[in-house]
Amino acid sequence: MLKKILLTxxxxxxxxxxxxxxxxxIPCGIYADKMRIDMLNxxxxxxxxxxxxxxxxxxxPTVNYNQLVRWxxxxxxxxxxxxxxxTQYFMTQRVKLIDSNDKKALQKYQTELALxxxxxxxxxxxxxxxxxxxxxxxxxxxxxxxxxxxxxxxxNHHHKN
Numbered sequence: 001m002l003k004k005i006l007l008t009x010x011x012x013x014x015x016x017x018x019x020x021x022x023x024x025x026i027p028c029g030i031y032a033d034k035m036r037i038d039m040l041n042x043x044x045x046x047x048x049x050x051x052x053x054x055x056x057x058x059x060x061p062t063v064n065y066n067q068l069v070r071w072x073x074x075x076x077x078x079x080x081x082x083x084x085x086x087t088q089y090f091m092t093q094r095v096k097l098i099d100s101n102d103k104k105a106l107q108k109y110q111t112e113l114a115l116x117x118x119x120x121x122x123x124x125x126x127x128x129x130x131x132x133x134x135x136x137x138x139x140x141x142x143x144x145x146x147x148x149x150x151x152x153x154x155x156n157h158h159h160k161n
Contacts, residue, residue: 033094033149036085040119040142043082047126048135050075055130079123082138086119095149108148115145 053071057064095112098105118141125134146155 031094036089037142037146040082040085041139043078043085044135044138044142046078047075047082047123047138048132050078051126051130051132051135076127079127082123083120086116086123091116111148112145115141115148119145 050071054068054075057068057071091113095109095116098109100106119138122134122138122141125131126138
């Protein structure tokens with residue numbers, strides 16, 4: 001009986017949270033692409049704020065290392081979340097493989113992949129530095145991706161509550 005309880009506890013602590021954190025790859029068919037774009041932009045804003053706080057704390061006459069570490073961790077966590085959305089959501093689920101004979105579709109596919117890769121690189125750079133330029137480049141890449149990924153009809157469609 002004790003073994004069953006221990007096994008249940010281990011599964012609950014280690015396995016279930018990892019299953020809940022990722023978007024399903026069943027596929028479930030439930031996608032919110034525009035929401036993910038909003039999430040990417042929110043992560044960029046948070047990374048930017050973290051960078052500003054880090055620079056301010058570092059330049060203080062008495063550095064509060066606890067706060068410095070917290071802001072660095074916050075910046076890195078949001079960069080990781082951004083990278084997860086790019087890879088686990090867009091690259092593996094939403095940007096579909098195409099027929100390479102369809103030149104127009106191939107061009108769109110290559111552009112989307114290049115922009116997603118650009119986002120991954122700039123997110124990595126935000127973890128390595130406090131250079132706000134990488135936040136600006138991330139925003140530009142997200143905006144370009146939005147323009148390429150969504151059709152004009154999708155950009156102009158708004159749900160009514």
